[in-house]
Amino acid sequence: MLIIGEKINSTLKATAKAVAARDEAALVDLAQRQVAAGAGMLDVNCGTVEAAQEPEVMQWMVRLVQGAVDAPLCIDSANPAALAAGLEVHQGKAMVNSISGESERYRKVLPLLREHGASVIALGMDDNGIPGDGEKAYAVGARLVEDLVRDGLALDDIYFDPLVRSVATSPGAALETLDLMRRLGQKFPGLHFASGLSNVSYGVPERRHLNRAYVVLSMGAGLDAVIMDPFDQVMVQLILAGEVLLEKDRWCLRYIEAFNQGRLSA
């Protein structure tokens, strides 16, 4: 499971403050602690700065974070100019967050992926928005993946995000998402799946339990990347355990390694 640390995102208050003040020490600390907690990749988002400044700030953040940790970054912006700026200075293979079936976004982000050999989070939506039911979601998702492959991306570089909705408002949302991942995984063997956790538990108390259960169930349906708070130790522990059970961690080697590092106790 690729754990993408979500903390360097200016929609989070503390991060917004650090970005506004260009507080390098605070961001370096945040980067290092996330990697130590188990993140294999770090999301970097500075979407709250003024649009004109965003590309420049993105470059500053990418250089800063990559200077502090040995992990690739997930360049996260709705602004293609900021994505391009971040990719330009990124060392190694980056991920882009995100592309979708929306024609404008697709047209602007695709060339960046090809130019920089980046992988990408592909949101399962198109010009009609987020699909309203499972059948539509499958059709939209399959078309998006087919388009990306036709346009030269390797399946191995595509992380499909099934855009789970809140179970508070859509009781079948998680089930539909699991089904969507299974079906797309069968149609496109080797396709990756990524999900965020901000939606599924929206509006429900003690959301972390729902988020954790969602991730564990989704792993069984093929989820292999998640954008999350790596400081949620229980989530990291459940992911490590789930990988053992799904034979993604044969002989429990990573699980035991985490144990030896004292990361399984608390």
Add this chain to the structure above:
Amino acid sequence: MSDIANALRDLKEDEVKKLVDQRLAAGDTPVSLLAELNQGMVAVGELFSEKKYFISQLIFSAEILKNVMAKLEPLLQAGPQTESKGKVVIGTVKGDIHDIGKNIVAALLKGAGFEVIDLGVDVPGEKFIQAVKDSGAKVLGMSALLNFTYPEMKTVVESLAAAGLRDTVKVMIGGAPCNEQVRAFTGADYYAADAVAGVNICQQIYA
């Protein structure tokens, strides 16, 4: 310890494979590599008994070894065909199914030019006796990891005597918990502290 032994101890499967290939290409003999692999397995066993390794890691080490052996065994057999140095009957005693150590000893013996009659695991006493009788082997090696199998070893030694074979065959025992006290209890002639020691004992007996 050598780099191969270290890599095996650290369960770095790809590293072990790479090093074995490199050393074979450089002209090292499969037998010398087996001795190093054995050191690595002994180190894994020690880490396990110190509770620093878990059972899954112990089994993984055996899997790595098995995969390497699949490569080495044909080379061992294809090596210069010298006359057999002698026959050795070997097996894990009744009540125990551990065969990692026994297999290493068997592989090392084959590598050293012995003809090995491997009876497998959970071997009843009469099967050992029959094999010694049929083969005329001068060495019988019994392996056990579980300490409650010591009486079984003693029984086999006594049965050899009852069958009139005790003077024709030397009995060697081995396995992690075996020591001089266990040897004395069972009435065996030798105990082998590790696989390489076991091969040395066989060489002495057949010298």
